[in-house]
Amino acid sequence: MSADPSVLPEDVVLAVEGLSIGFGGSPVNLVDGVSLTVRRGRTLAVVGESGCGKSITSLALMGLLPHPPARIGHQSARFQGIDPLTLGQRAFADLRGDRLAMIFQEPMTSLNPVFTVGDQITEVVLRHKKVGRSEALARAVKILNQVRIPAAEQRLSAYPHELSGGMRQRVMIAMALVNGPDLLIADEPTTALDVTIQAQILSLIEDLQATTGTAMLLITHDLGVVAETAHDVAVMYAGRIVESGPVEALFADPQHPYTVGLMGAMPQMGRREGRLLSIPGSVPAPALFPAGCRFATRCPFADDACRRSVPPATVVTPGHSVSCWKAPLEEHIVR
Amino acid sequence: MTPVRPIIEAIGLEKRFAVDSGPFHPRSVVHAVDGVDLAVQPGETLALVGESGCGKSTLGRMLVGLMAPSDGDVIYGGRNLPGFSETERRKLRRDLQIIFQDPFSSLNPRMLVGDIVGEPVWLHEGLGRRARREKVADLLSLVGLAPEHAERYPHEFSGGQRQRIGIARALASRPKVIVGDEPVSALDISVQAQIVNLLEDIKQRLGLTLVVVAHGLAVIRHMSDRVAVMYLGQIVEIAPVDALFETPLHPYTQALMAANPVAAAGVRGKRRLLEGEVPSPTAPPPGCRFHTRCPHAGPLCRESRPELVAAGDEAGRQIACHFWLEISAAGSGAPGVSVRPPALTRRLSLFTAHVPTGTEDHDSRHED
Numbered sequence: 001m002s003a004d005p006s007v008l009p010e011d012v013v014l015a016v017e018g019l020s021i022g023f024g025g026s027p028v029n030l031v032d033g034v035s036l037t038v039r040r041g042r043t044l045a046v047v048g049e050s051g052c053g054k055s056i057t058s059l060a061l062m063g064l065l066p067h068p069p070a071r072i073g074h075q076s077a078r079f080q081g082i083d084p085l086t087l088g089q090r091a092f093a094d095l096r097g098d099r100l101a102m103i104f105q106e107p108m109t110s111l112n113p114v115f116t117v118g119d120q121i122t123e124v125v126l127r128h129k130k131v132g133r134s135e136a137l138a139r140a141v142k143i144l145n146q147v148r149i150p151a152a153e154q155r156l157s158a159y160p161h162e163l164s165g166g167m168r169q170r171v172m173i174a175m176a177l178v179n180g181p182d183l184l185i186a187d188e189p190t191t192a193l194d195v196t197i198q199a200q201i202l203s204l205i206e207d208l209q210a211t212t213g214t215a216m217l218l219i220t221h222d223l224g225v226v227a228e229t230a231h232d233v234a235v236m237y238a239g240r241i242v243e244s245g246p247v248e249a250l251f252a253d254p255q256h257p258y259t260v261g262l263m264g265a266m267p268q269m270g271r272r273e274g275r276l277l278s279i280p281g282s283v284p285a286p287a288l289f290p291a292g293c294r295f296a297t298r299c300p301f302a303d304d305a306c307r308r309s310v311p312p313a314t315v316v317t318p319g320h321s322v323s324c325w326k327a328p329l330e331e332h333i334v335r
Numbered sequence: 336m337t338p339v340r341p342i343i344e345a346i347g348l349e350k351r352f353a354v355d356s357g358p359f360h361p362r363s364v365v366h367a368v369d370g371v372d373l374a375v376q377p378g379e380t381l382a383l384v385g386e387s388g389c390g391k392s393t394l395g396r397m398l399v400g401l402m403a404p405s406d407g408d409v410i411y412g413g414r415n416l417p418g419f420s421e422t423e424r425r426k427l428r429r430d431l432q433i434i435f436q437d438p439f440s441s442l443n444p445r446m447l448v449g450d451i452v453g454e455p456v457w458l459h460e461g462l463g464r465r466a467r468r469e470k471v472a473d474l475l476s477l478v479g480l481a482p483e484h485a486e487r488y489p490h491e492f493s494g495g496q497r498q499r500i501g502i503a504r505a506l507a508s509r510p511k512v513i514v515g516d517e518p519v520s521a522l523d524i525s526v527q528a529q530i531v532n533l534l535e536d537i538k539q540r541l542g543l544t545l546v547v548v549a550h551g552l553a554v555i556r557h558m559s560d561r562v563a564v565m566y567l568g569q570i571v572e573i574a575p576v577d578a579l580f581e582t583p584l585h586p587y588t589q590a591l592m593a594a595n596p597v598a599a600a601g602v603r604g605k606r607r608l609l610e611g612e613v614p615s616p617t618a619p620p621p622g623c624r625f626h627t628r629c630p631h632a633g634p635l636c637r638e639s640r641p642e643l644v645a646a647g648d649e650a651g652r653q654i655a656c657h658f659w660l661e662i663s664a665a666g667s668g669a670p671g672v673s674v675r676p677p678a679l680t681r682r683l684s685l686f687t688a689h690v691p692t693g694t695e696d697h698d699s700r701h702e703d
Contacts, residue, residue: 049523049524049525049526050494050523164612166612167612194386194387194550194613195386195550195552195591195594195595196386196590196591196594196608196609197386197612198594198596199593199594199596199608199609200608200609202596203608221523221524222596222598223524223598224595224596224597224598225596226598227596227597227598227599228596228597251598251599251676251679252676252678252679253676253678253679254678254679254682257682257686260679260682260683260686261525261686262524262525263598263675263679263683264679264683264686264687265524265525265527265528266524266553266598267528267531267553267554267556267557267558268553268556268557268675269552269553269556269580269595269597271577272556272557275532275535276528276531276532276557277528277683277686277687277690278525278526278528278529278532279525279528280690282493282495282496282525282526283493300686300689300690301685301689329681329682329685330681330682330685333685333689
């Protein structure tokens, strides 16, 4: 994963290297040395539990993290030939909603309750494209049809509260996609939805991605959603990526003890086999992060070396890498 | 099902809420629970499952007398709950307890953990201060917390630990039945597993009956003995857990299973999706309430409501669908059982072998 612009393959939409985020006077980085590459037509899922830094990573990439108080550092970042993390507020506002779009978790709070659906979608078009109001409305209807909202033209005059949760999330997706972005960042897009509606939205996102070729960065805590929608996965724990790779490799050959533990903690959809595996303890407060591997406080295999020094990312198979001194486990651990 | 007398029985249970939609709208009525018959057997874990607005939480609350039914009976100990007097009801509260979903809003932030857990002990048993403190220490260690945690406030604990406090509070009055209203859905996966294990251990040790209200299918599959699937205020299917997951009979149960994302590689692809959304409970469709979304619906489904009847001769299975026989003959929508890949199995067994026993569920760290 190199972000040197001279060697970036053509299909790479976003490449970030060494992103670190801290807050206020605290010396601890809540996001520490995160590198991500998102390719055209593909979905990279960043998966992790609450507090792992996945959401502030996405906010930083969208230029939505106020700094200060945040301290954002990075080695390099490339999006459409520019480094978005060096852009000022105004320049970022030109990018956001146009080349770069975002879907949030809570469709009720991310839509403005006092404007109609039509107003909110056309605003995105009028802000970025040199078109008139009637053309903007036409594009709004077209995109509402694409996200399969029935009776799209009538819906233009509907207010968010008149729509169900699933419909609101469709409107959010329509707003995000109306200008044909190169990259879509979706932060827990289906977490607030019921399972049958979640399935509808996930399949909609997949279909739209197949037709438009939009690259997607999917932030989620749900390994089921990852398995069903992602092409590539990055597992985050306490601000660092501990393992990353193609989705098949990650599920077939999980290397990091945290990844293994997460998969073991998920109840199986088969006949029950005794107790669930649980990862001992909980994520420590940032001030208590160990100097070495941040999973060391909960890892059953951790020793002094793990607590002392940060494990580098090592390649398991091309594209699949893990940051663990003990990987592969069966070679380092005796029963 | 063995002919044991049910510990709680609901008969023709209904709950209606009047909704004011504003000065220019007529008052409308939400049928949250509409004609539910359900028997909870002693010692079992019964899951109520369904999507938001299906009435599962309302039903759970009525079963433990936290909410009065609009119509119908809840029989506990041979008597009808709504007929209990205020004093009797307080005694009843001892036997029937509840654990809430959100460990952040269900604990009083101004009370010490010791007081939160100790209050029901004091209310129900009237013990002295020292005996109460000992009882609280016992309860805290039962849920994997330390006695000194009694001197702290809820905000000093992580989500998983707060849920342990909620469980300790529910156990304080030595209940017979506990309703868990989405007890793990607000928790992270790794912590969720700790709480699921804890609930199962406690249920075994104390011989409790558990009613779990939940929407996460995998957790239900793991925890429960029987499952009741609800849709728009009615039970559409009840079955033993393995039977339900291996051969779901009701088209809605099948759709729920098909929509559940499976965490295994190679499952990407087209799935059979349920069209449309749950209709408003203020104006539920006539006939079978699922007919607006059901791929098998015929004219009969639009006209007459299917009764919950025994499904064939399989023990304990009941279904409310006019065409379940035809649908099950056409093949069920059972979800594919995911098989763990060998590398994961190998590393999981290393993981389990290295987690020191006994410390697994104890978690002394706390977050700010």
